[in-house]
Amino acid sequence: MLSFFVRRLIVAIAVGITVSLISFALLRMSGDLALVLAGEGATEAEVAETARLYGLDRSFAVQYLDWLAGAVRGDFGRSLFTNEPVLDMMLETVGVTALLAVLSLLFGLVIAIPLGVLAAVRAGGWVDQLALGVAVFGKAVPNFWFALFLVFFFGVQLRWLPISGSQGWQSYILPVIVMGTGVMPQLMRLTRGGMIDVLEADFVRTAWAKGLSPGRVFFKHALRNAILPVVAVSAVSLGFLLGGSVIVESIFAINGIGALAYESIRRVDFPVVQSILFFLSLIYIILTLIADLINARLDPRIRLT
């Protein structure tokens, strides 16, 4: 287990370094940043001065290593737009997004697990059909339209819920429904598939033979085993939600890290953009690492590969 962990950790670090390089290189592709920063109509001397000021006259490798060395110590530089430290900006916004992502995952699981279990217990029955319909909907609905539709229906027509902002728990309901619906189909498919496999397993047959009640067989014996892959995938879904909140945050005017990324992309604030890309990737890498460790803990065969 330990050597599996060490090997997996080394790969994770290598992926992290590669991601940091790509995040950093991405915004240098825009051509001469100094030209953009100096503003339109700047003289050559002004552009050169800007380049020197921001350290853009140094070689790419030096700039990258300088940035990485800072990032490792938690210094991601300053925003070109607000001059605030990028780390502060990220820490101010990531909490809201994390809360949104966790709640959305929980919403997805709360729908996916019972529906997946019932669909598996009566495969082909009406619950299974309903579950399939819900999954098809969740996979195909454009989240921006779903969000606007909910705003229209619950916020404007019924006036039940606030339509924007992140004050009060009510303002999280609609965003959580939209984002949770996006991750729910995969979780449900996994629950259903896992349950169908497990229900045919010998230990479940034994449980029936012992005369246990259906509730005990389904939930105590079957679900506990079928749910294992769902737990691991949940970690990955969480990472996906953290990196994919930009649309929901922009529609509901939530000041999360997705909205900060979007704002910064629009105003070519490259220290912020590259740091957010790196930061979100890092979270994803850590979450998948945890997911792999959970998997390996549960299924010893994985450790050998």
Add this chain to the structure above:
Amino acid sequence: MASNLHQPTDLPEVLPLSPRREMLLRAQGHKGFLIGLAIVTLAALCAVLAPVIAPHDPYVQDLTNRLLPPVWQDGGSAAHLLGTDQFGRDLLSRVIYGARVTMLVGVGAVVVSGFIGSLLGLLGGYFGGWVDSAVVFLTSVKLAMPGVLIALSLLTIFGGSLLSITLIVGFLFWDRFAIVVRTATQQLRSSDFITAAETAGASKAWIIGREILPNVLNQIIVVASLEMAIAILVEASLSFLGLGIQPPMPSWGLLVSEGRPYLMFKPYLINVPGLTIFVLVVGINLLGDGLRDILSPRGRA
């Protein structure tokens, strides 16, 4: 010849059906596949025949006829079946022309991502060793990065055009091709016919291109259809955020964002294009799931 004489001529077919015919039969009985095929065909027809079937020019503004409601509401008229937008442009025509953007980006992006992903998957699966490790590593890097944010960053750099969106979406969503093709290739790797080809002295390029590729093509097609659905949703999202397709070109995602200020009193402006995207993506998913059932009836991958 002699044995043929004993065979009655009107016996029903006893020979096993040809694989092609068997597939056709399975397709005819697959409701989801047929519905999906109908929806996708309709969208493709709209895209190809847009100038013929669109009742109006999608770009012409008519400020005297702004924000007309659709025909089923009070004040609607048959001249504008789905009403008009804030510039008096015919919504139906814009939705029909929007099919061009959607289908072009959807198909184009999948061609790009399918090529990159399949190539990586074939190489990793066939050669194994460090090549395979490199492919797995690249895929992990790709998966770790937030795709939509990268796409948005690239779009600010290169600008939003049909070509840039197609390429960016293609470059960002190849991972599923790589994973599926790699696994499929690994399974074929030790088959007798591959060993036979190797023994016969076939080159590696020949084996990958002529022996393995045809055998993983079905899986590639299934992934392609499901990935096309994702590509279409991503394009719509990018255009909705204002960094994808630029106005006045009609993209369905852009139509939703253009209708957003009128959410309260003209909800059809967001619901018509939103529903259109939804129906097409459902159709593509049904088609993809159907293809999987039809092409590989055993072992649902």
